[in-house]
Amino acid sequence: MRFFLLVLATGLLPPVHCFAAGGHHAVDDAAIDDPGQCNLELWAERSNLDRRQLQHAGLGCNLLGVEAGFNADRETARANPSLHLHGVQLKWATALQPQLAVGLVAALGWQDQTPRSQQSLLVPLTWTPREDLAFHLNLGRARLKGADDRTQRGVAVEWQMTPAWQALAEHFHDGERPLSRLGLRRTLSEQLTLDLSYARTSATARTQKEGWWTVGANWTFGQ
Numbered sequence: 001m002r003f004f005l006l007v008l009a010t011g012l013l014p015p016v017h018c019f020a021a022g023g024h025h026a027v028d029d030a031a032i033d034d035p036g037q038c039n040l041e042l043w044a045e046r047s048n049l050d051r052r053q054l055q056h057a058g059l060g061c062n063l064l065g066v067e068a069g070f071n072a073d074r075e076t077a078r079a080n081p082s083l084h085l086h087g088v089q090l091k092w093a094t095a096l097q098p099q100l101a102v103g104l105v106a107a108l109g110w111q112d113q114t115p116r117s118q119q120s121l122l123v124p125l126t127w128t129p130r131e132d133l134a135f136h137l138n139l140g141r142a143r144l145k146g147a148d149d150r151t152q153r154g155v156a157v158e159w160q161m162t163p164a165w166q167a168l169a170e171h172f173h174d175g176e177r178p179l180s181r182l183g184l185r186r187t188l189s190e191q192l193t194l195d196l197s198y199a200r201t202s203a204t205a206r207t208q209k210e211g212w213w214t215v216g217a218n219w220t221f222g223q
Contacts, residue, residue, distance in 0.1 A: 035065065036222050036223030058072075184197070
């Protein structure tokens with residue numbers, strides 16, 4: 001789940017299982033949890049711009065082959081009021097070939113500042129040429145209330161260096177500014193992983209250059 005890519009999708013085809021970017025990463029993968037499983041995601045960000053901080057909590061469960069979820073976020077920055085974001089989501093994915101999977105994600109999110117709401121539709125594609133390597137491609141469209149629509153796109157690569165360590169690199173554009181990220185994931189057990197990453201954006205006519213660290217945890221439970 002991602003706070004700027006909240007998803008809503010339908011479908012009852014069998015799920016596909018491959019690398020799961022998950023957590024705070026911007027680029028989504030074409031994979032969902034096993035039927036009956038749930039995933040709890042917690043993370044915190046700290047930026048060098050205006051002392052911005054973000055706390056995120058999200059829960060998603062596989063119900064009848066579709067992953068349904070809810071998230072809540074709180075963002076604070078120097079000299080600005082706190083921003084509260086909420087979202088609901090569904091996600092579906094299926095295999096096209098043994099090494100290729102596609103998904104459909106769409107979203108409804110809202111916040112207590114303008115723009116008040118956002119709807120988005122995203123198509124993730126995942127190619128896994130080897131057991132230790134996966135590539136993800138995203139293309140989507142977001143509609144913000146009272147603002148122009150945005151085309152979203154991104155690419156990511158994941159490498160399973162060892163059974164316990166995974167590395168990720170991604171580049172994403174939300175329709176307003178580009179984002180690049182390098183991250184590590186530590187697997188503590190089949191149910192629990194920890195994340196650490198550094199991301200940055202480029203300066204645009206509307207926004208300043210920004211960089212931030214993120215730490216997070218992902219816990220999978222259920223059947």
